[in-house]
Amino acid sequence: MITLFAVLYWVAVFVFSAAALTLAILAWTAKSPWMIGGAAASLLAALIVAALPGPGSTPILAILLSLVGAALAVIGGGPAATTSLQLATRGSVPNGQHGGILVETEPREVLRGGLAIGLLERLAVAGTIIAGFPAALAVIVAVKGVGRFTELDAAEARERFIIGSFVSLIWASASAAVVVLALR
Numbered sequence: 001m002i003t004l005f006a007v008l009y010w011v012a013v014f015v016f017s018a019a020a021l022t023l024a025i026l027a028w029t030a031k032s033p034w035m036i037g038g039a040a041a042s043l044l045a046a047l048i049v050a051a052l053p054g055p056g057s058t059p060i061l062a063i064l065l066s067l068v069g070a071a072l073a074v075i076g077g078g079p080a081a082t083t084s085l086q087l088a089t090r091g092s093v094p095n096g097q098h099g100g101i102l103v104e105t106e107p108r109e110v111l112r113g114g115l116a117i118g119l120l121e122r123l124a125v126a127g128t129i130i131a132g133f134p135a136a137l138a139v140i141v142a143v144k145g146v147g148r149f150t151e152l153d154a155a156e157a158r159e160r161f162i163i164g165s166f167v168s169l170i171w172a173s174a175s176a177a178v179v180v181l182a183l184r
Helices: 004-030 033-051 059-089 114-130 136-151 155-183
Strands: 101-103 108-110
Touching: 004 033, 004 059, 004 155, 033 059, 033 155, 059 114, 059 155, 114 136, 114 155, 136 155
Parallel strands: none
Antiparallel strands: 101 108
16 A cells, blocks of 8 residues: 555655756756755755655666666766865866866876766766675775876875765765665
């Protein structure tokens, strides 16, 4: 028997998650820190609702929420990391031609490919958490750190790497946590 609480619970989880995903997509396309702020607020609301004792789910709800959560993790983490980096550096680190940054100590671009790496990282993070294998997070972080190790000699690169990675990992983990909490 479906209760009113169950309907309200699932509607709230999906509405807040879908709102976060929609705002994250808009933040991605419009490069708006206000949109990603709204997405973060919606993600937090989804987390709060999902943390309530849930009524149980059906396989279709689990699949749909997993897809929304994974998409939110992948898409929203980029604008969240970019906005955090802009706030942290206040525009003091120039962007390179190929998506990296230009370091002042030597005339070269570092941390290239951050967009592609970030998308794959967040997909892997969300996937491992949703699949119930959070220990794999250590492997993801280690691979990313080892892969970027040679580029982290400049202070600007280290700062950007740490801030961007933490924000990206936190966003993906929070997105996946909505799924895990709601389906428990």
